[in-house]
Amino acid sequence: MGQPLQLPDELKPFVDLGALIDWMDHQHLGYGAFTAVTPLTGGTQNILLRLTRGGRDYIFRRPPPTPRKESHDVMRREARVLGALQGTSVPHPGLIASEPDENQLGYAFLLMEPIDGFNPSEGLPAFHASDPTVRSRMGLSYVESLAALAEVNAELPNFGQPDGFLERQVGRWQAQLEGYSRVDAWPGLACGVDRVADWLERNRPTDYRPGLIHGDCHLANTMFEHQSGELAALIDWELATMGDPRLDLGWIIATWPDPLGRDTVGMEITPWDGFPDIDTLIAHYGQRTSRSLDSATWFGVLACYKLGILLEGTYARSLAGRAPKAVGERLHAATIALFDRAARMTAA
Incomplete structure (x- = not known):
């Protein structure tokens, strides 16, 4: 070619x-x-x-x-x-x-180095679309990579702010959300944000151990091998920092598609049958890391909270004419879906 x-x-x-x-x-x-x-x-x-x-x-x-x-x-x-x-x-x-x-x-x-693989958000190749066992392996190999990341002892001085990472999360993103009020047309976010924030503060884990975080774990940021279900690479590391690596697992909990293959941020993967459910992914991750997963739900809720607030920023900008209206509305719908998911987890 x-x-x-x-x-x-x-x-x-x-x-x-x-x-x-x-x-x-x-x-x-x-x-x-x-x-x-x-x-x-x-x-x-x-x-x-x-x-x-x-x-x-x-x-x-x-x-x-x-x-x-x-x-x-x-x-x-x-x-x-x-x-x-x-x-x-x-x-x-x-x-x-x-x-x-x-x-x-x-x-x-x-x-x-180039990665020899494909991104599932752009569609599954015939090999993967035709075999649910291959799709099962895709999900398992994905969380295996995150469990491996959680065990990396990276020497990265002056990289991020690991001290007090969990303590400042709610306040940091609460302030971000409040900043959107500078856009006169933004109506605010009435979907239980304060209740989720309160739950996060009351249930914050106490077993924090810093490590390297990818920061944006989503199937759109993966590449898989062409002839297997193995993950070829996690990509787009630009949000990486030092903090609690369990937040990467939380990101999966927040965004993992429903039984129809529809995720909370507007992506759909078909066919979806065969991909592991979220409980299977959490258990598989836990078998491969030394970190406690007693607080897995907390990290999932935090990921919903953080990502929802981030996406709402594009909606606010769209109302001010600084982002496309259709994109803003789509991401606002994703924010609502994320807070709905957080509400279900906090009620469990």
Whole structure:
């Protein structure tokens, strides 16, 4: 299959391929011109390219064309995490090289090994769609990777704020929600937010042990092998931090699809039969980690609370004309679904 050797016009102002080649020369990464340059889609607005140089493929990742204030820090954070994961059993994109100094090419960026796999949010291939036992293995291998992550002893000084992580969660996201009131058109969120916050404060776990968190564990941030149910990689590590790794399991509890394959944030995977239910996933995770899961429900509720508030921010921005109306309404519906799920868990 032929590949374009030039960037689309809309990307040319944001990636100087000649400057990137010069940088790679200094890093001794390949030789000559790029023989393939292919823009890729991803889960974020970051620019993602697949490059071929000297017979080797690279995945290039840089911040969006209009970087946010923290965009370069996000790239630096992701590079640090991928470097720390090298040699572990956690499936992840291999880090080839990174540039933390945005003054070199105008942005911080990283080069990663390509992942040979597929993203289930884009549809299941025939091999996986035809066999429920393969789909069962997909769910189990997914939580195995998170259990492995929970056991990683990463040396990442000045990475996140692990001290007091659980104590500040409710207040941190409560303040985020209150900030949306600056949008006059935002009506507020009347779906039991205060009751969930109170429950979280009253039931906070006391057995906190810091570790590395992926931060956005969702099937859209996974890639699976083409001819098996094994996880090929957890991707999009830009929200990684140091905290309680059980929050990653909580994220799965919050977003895992219902028996029809519909998740709380608007994604649908079909066919869904064969995928393990959430209780099976929790038990499987617990067999592979030294961390107590007595508080698994608490982490699921916290994930609903945090993610719901984050998604509501896009709804508020859409009401102010700063985000598409349809996207805002879809994410507002997801927020309601997340708080509904939290309500069911706190009532159990």
